[in-house]
Amino acid sequence: MMTNSENLRDIVCDLLLEIEREQAPSHVAIRRMLEKYQYLGSGERGFISRLTRGTLERRMTLDWMIDRFSSVRVKKMKPVIRTILRMSVYQIKYMDGVPESAVCNEAVKLAKKRGFKNLSGFVNGILRNMIRNPEKSKLPEDNLSIYYSQPEWLVDYWTECYGRENTIKMFQWFLEERPLTVRLCKHRLPPEDFIRRMEAQGVTAVQSTLVQEAFSLKGLNYLGALMEFREGICTVQDVSSMLVAKAAGVKPTDRVIDVCAAPGGKSIQISELLTGGGRIISRDLTESKVALIEENIQRMNADHIQAECQDALVYVPEDKEMADVVIADLPCSGLGVIGRKADIKYRVNREDIATLAKLQRDILTVVSDYVKPGGCLIYSTCTVNPEENEENVRWFQEHFPFETESLKKFLPEGISSNTIDQGYIQLMPGEYGTDGFFIARFRRR
Numbered sequence: 001m002m003t004n005s006e007n008l009r010d011i012v013c014d015l016l017l018e019i020e021r022e023q024a025p026s027h028v029a030i031r032r033m034l035e036k037y038q039y040l041g042s043g044e045r046g047f048i049s050r051l052t053r054g055t056l057e058r059r060m061t062l063d064w065m066i067d068r069f070s071s072v073r074v075k076k077m078k079p080v081i082r083t084i085l086r087m088s089v090y091q092i093k094y095m096d097g098v099p100e101s102a103v104c105n106e107a108v109k110l111a112k113k114r115g116f117k118n119l120s121g122f123v124n125g126i127l128r129n130m131i132r133n134p135e136k137s138k139l140p141e142d143n144l145s146i147y148y149s150q151p152e153w154l155v156d157y158w159t160e161c162y163g164r165e166n167t168i169k170m171f172q173w174f175l176e177e178r179p180l181t182v183r184l185c186k187h188r189l190p191p192e193d194f195i196r197r198m199e200a201q202g203v204t205a206v207q208s209t210l211v212q213e214a215f216s217l218k219g220l221n222y223l224g225a226l227m228e229f230r231e232g233i234c235t236v237q238d239v240s241s242m243l244v245a246k247a248a249g250v251k252p253t254d255r256v257i258d259v260c261a262a263p264g265g266k267s268i269q270i271s272e273l274l275t276g277g278g279r280i281i282s283r284d285l286t287e288s289k290v291a292l293i294e295e296n297i298q299r300m301n302a303d304h305i306q307a308e309c310q311d312a313l314v315y316v317p318e319d320k321e322m323a324d325v326v327i328a329d330l331p332c333s334g335l336g337v338i339g340r341k342a343d344i345k346y347r348v349n350r351e352d353i354a355t356l357a358k359l360q361r362d363i364l365t366v367v368s369d370y371v372k373p374g375g376c377l378i379y380s381t382c383t384v385n386p387e388e389n390e391e392n393v394r395w396f397q398e399h400f401p402f403e404t405e406s407l408k409k410f411l412p413e414g415i416s417s418n419t420i421d422q423g424y425i426q427l428m429p430g431e432y433g434t435d436g437f438f439i440a441r442f443r444r445r
């Protein structure tokens with residue numbers, strides 16, 4: 001059985017290399033790995049997950065520290081060596097209870113095991129030097145990119161859009177540890193019973209003050225081990241994402257089309273409201289994405305919903321003015337969820353924002369015609385920037401027969417913003433303890 005600390009670091013090293021090669025998004029790679037090592041104890045799985053996420057999240061900061069002690073720049077190092085260094089520095093600087101000398105020894109062993117015996121002294125030298133001279137790796141507080149491990153373009157862009165103080169708040173929130181949020185299907189289990197059942201499994205379920213069916217789960221080891229998850233009594237969903245269904249205000253008889261639906265979180269939430277003969281069609285671009293929606297429909301035992309493969313850029317003439325509600329939760333730069341998906345900050349760049357804003361406009365142009373006169377369109381993204389959000393709202397109103405409609409009566413009372421009456425809201429990451437998110441509601445004239 002693979003349980004000693006050396007092997008745990010081996011697993012983390014593989015995971016980080018896989019993520020760096022962009023073979024899988026970090027959250028998917030970590031989940032797959034944790035599923036594979038289900039037999040490990042919760043402490044060991046926690047170590048793998050924390051070390052992988054942490055190293056990825058702080059990569060820019062870690063690289064800056066390593067560069068302070070290395071004759072070879074991190075970028076020029078062999079991927080295995082820089083991965084070993086990054087994860088070791090993370091343990092030294094950010095993890096309590098891991099003795100520094102043990103970290104060095106394990107790093108040296110790992111380098112040798114991976115065929116780099118000749119570089120094990122190099123690894124050892126950097127780490128031991130860093131331990132001996134902590135002052136030299138003290139972070140420059142005025143450099144937000146290094147201090148918060150965020151790309152320079154994002155520091156500049158957000159500072160320009162939202163000011164330095166708000167930018168710092170968002171970066172701080174991204175680095176905070178936070179519990180998983182789930183949505184409870186209230187018709188399957190009352191909240192009190194859910195809380196009790198979680199307690200019996202050593203998990204504390206804390207109900208959200210904004211959305212009744214949202215709970216954060218503290219002390220959860222492995223989601224797949226929860227019968228309530230496997231049987232679809234609850235599902236992973238952030239509170240911000242649950243607000244889309246609220247903003248849509250669907251009626252039990254509505255016909256709804258969700259044009260970018262995978263893996264189906266918002267669609268399934270809406271399907272639970274369609275109890276009077278309404279239906280929702282949930283679409284996505286590829287068969288594999290549609291399979292994800294179907295998997296969730298099955299797990300959640302959802303009714304009144306049908307998954308379909310359909311490119312949202314291609315007009316479906318039969319759907320012309322057929323829908324009471326169209327949900328356009330569109331592909332976006334994802335800057336609001338960097339706290340949960342750290343690889344976004346390494347993948348997305350400033351130029352992508354304009355490309356994505358254009359893609360969103362192109363999709364809105366096609367799908368807005370599915371809304372019947374008097375019906376409504378919800379446009380949402382999990383990002384934080386005016387180009388993909390507010391500017392697209394303005395553009396859409398100018399070019400299509402739609403008007404924004406106040407979100408006041410749809411959103412929870414606890415949420416306030418001076419744009420709610422104008423029909424849209426930008427949730428800043430952490431502002432309500434949620435991801436960063438954007439929602440706009442339009443009514444077709």
Ligand SMILES: C[S@@+](CC[C@H](N)C(=O)[O-])C[C@H]1O[C@@H](n2cnc3c(N)ncnc32)[C@H](O)[C@@H]1O
Pocket residue numbers: 241259260261262263264265266267283284285286289310311312313329330331332
């Ligand atoms: C923000 S995610 C949707 C999340 C989903 N609404 C939920 O709540 O689970 C955006 C989705 O758009 C899909 N997508 C991207 N381009 C598309 C296109 N041209 N047509 C349809 N779907 C597309 C992606 O595959 C991705 O699943």
